[in-house]
Each structure stands twice: as C-alpha cells, then as structure tokens.
Amino acid sequence: MSSTTHETTTRRPWLRDVRLVVHQVKYEQLAFWLNRVGAVFTVGFSVVFLVLLGLSAGNQRESALGNIRLVEYYVPGFIAYGVMAAGFTTLSITIVVRRETGLLKRLRLSPLPTWVLITSIFISTTIVALVQVLLLMVIGRLGYDVAFPSSWVPMLVAVFVGIVSFSAMGVAISSVIPNQETAGPVTSIVFFVLLFLAGLWFPLPAGSGLAKFSNYLPVRNLMTALDRSFQIPRNTSPWAWHDMLVVALWGLGATLLSLRRFRWSPRRS
Numbered sequence: 001m002s003s004t005t006h007e008t009t010t011r012r013p014w015l016r017d018v019r020l021v022v023h024q025v026k027y028e029q030l031a032f033w034l035n036r037v038g039a040v041f042t043v044g045f046s047v048v049f050l051v052l053l054g055l056s057a058g059n060q061r062e063s064a065l066g067n068i069r070l071v072e073y074y075v076p077g078f079i080a081y082g083v084m085a086a087g088f089t090t091l092s093i094t095i096v097v098r099r100e101t102g103l104l105k106r107l108r109l110s111p112l113p114t115w116v117l118i119t120s121i122f123i124s125t126t127i128v129a130l131v132q133v134l135l136l137m138v139i140g141r142l143g144y145d146v147a148f149p150s151s152w153v154p155m156l157v158a159v160f161v162g163i164v165s166f167s168a169m170g171v172a173i174s175s176v177i178p179n180q181e182t183a184g185p186v187t188s189i190v191f192f193v194l195l196f197l198a199g200l201w202f203p204l205p206a207g208s209g210l211a212k213f214s215n216y217l218p219v220r221n222l223m224t225a226l227d228r229s230f231q232i233p234r235n236t237s238p239w240a241w242h243d244m245l246v247v248a249l250w251g252l253g254a255t256l257l258s259l260r261r262f263r264w265s266p267r268r269s
Helices: 003-011 013-034 036-057 070-100 103-109 114-144 152-174 180-198 209-214 218-229 241-261
Strands: none
Touching (some): 013 036, 013 114, 036 070, 070 103, 070 114, 070 180, 114 152, 152 218, 152 241, 180 218
C-alpha cells in the first residue's frame, strides 16, 4: 500500500471498512459461483420451472385474476421463489455447513469485524436474488411476452423486503438445524411446502380455506405484493402495504429468534 493510500485510509476509516466489505463480498460471490452445482440449483431451478410451466400451461386464461394468461401469474410468483431460494434455502445451508466445519468460528476469531462478515453475506445474497429476478423478467418478456412491472418502485421495495426478511428466516432456521447432513432435507421440505401452500403452482381460489390459511405465510404475501406491482389483478394499487408488512413481521420474528439461538461454534462441540 502506498503512503498516499495509507494516509487516506487513516484519515477516512470508513474507506477501509468499505474496502473490507467489497473484498468479503468478492469472496462470498466466488464461493457461491464456484460451487457450480449449488449455483445451478439456486438460480437454475426457478428458470427451469418457469420455462416448463410457461410451455405447458402458460397460455391458459385465469378469469379470477382478470383473464390474464397463467404465465403472467408465474413470472412474479417465481420472482418470489428466487428471493426465497437465495435468502432462505441457500443461505441457511451455507451457514450450517460453515458452522459445522468450524469456518464460522474461525471467521469470528479473525480480525475481520463481525458486522463486515454479516453485511457481506447479506449483500452477496442480494446479488444472487437480483440475478434471478432479472433472468426471470427477461425470460418472461422475451419468451412469453409478459410485460415488465407496471410500477418499478413497488416491485423493488417488495423484492428488498423479501430479501431482508427471508435472509433473516434463513439465519433463524439454520440455528435449529443440528448438522450439515440434515440442512438440505429440512430446508427443502419447508421450502416446497410453503410454495405449495402459497399457490405458486396454481392460483388459489379466493375465499378458500387454503387461501385464508396461506395469507398468514410470508411466501403468499410476497407473491401478492409482487403480483400487485405487475397489476395482477388488473386495476389494483401497485402497493401491497399489508402484505409487505406481514413479510416484514416474519423477518422481525426470525431476527429475534436468531439473536437468541444463533451459534458460531459447531453443535458437536
């Protein structure tokens, strides 16, 4: 490091912190993308499901949602899928594996500030989620002529709330998973059950028991918030404040659970 750079860093300690975050984000991104199987499962599944459902039933009309094509319903739905996959499933498995292999403990004892590590993991998770969001919207537009969101700001706010909340839920569930062998099965079961109950694969009839129950679940509310930004149903407000509040409350509850139960050391010790 040159003397000029050293003097600048000394006078501006925040610059040093920014560089630490950037460096750690690069590490997190390399760790994610170099694990090709994990990256394909995280990013590729939402794309594959959207393509298959779009080809098989995408042109069918759904009268309950304003006579839209089903593929128009699937695009915002799988955006919610992508957010949850990055913030909940992948993040929770990563934390459990790092904890049980001792990496989290070593990072905790290293000179790297804890807040830098947490911030970097969140930023990396956000990048992965946004990559999926962009891919799904482009595929929907180019492959199935699905219009982009009618209101970008509500859509971006819903995505951000979803990333923060589902990341908190991912950390929370990692704190109750006992070992890395059970991390994948546990998170996958919870993941796909929540998606089924939320009506990702098929629109839930309004007023049905399943629809009423799913309104208490974060996935359903995130899907509804994203639907509204795509004007589903038609002529509705793009802001789904109630649904985003429910998602945020789930995130708050998960944060409180994480603060109480999170451990840096392997459970076997």
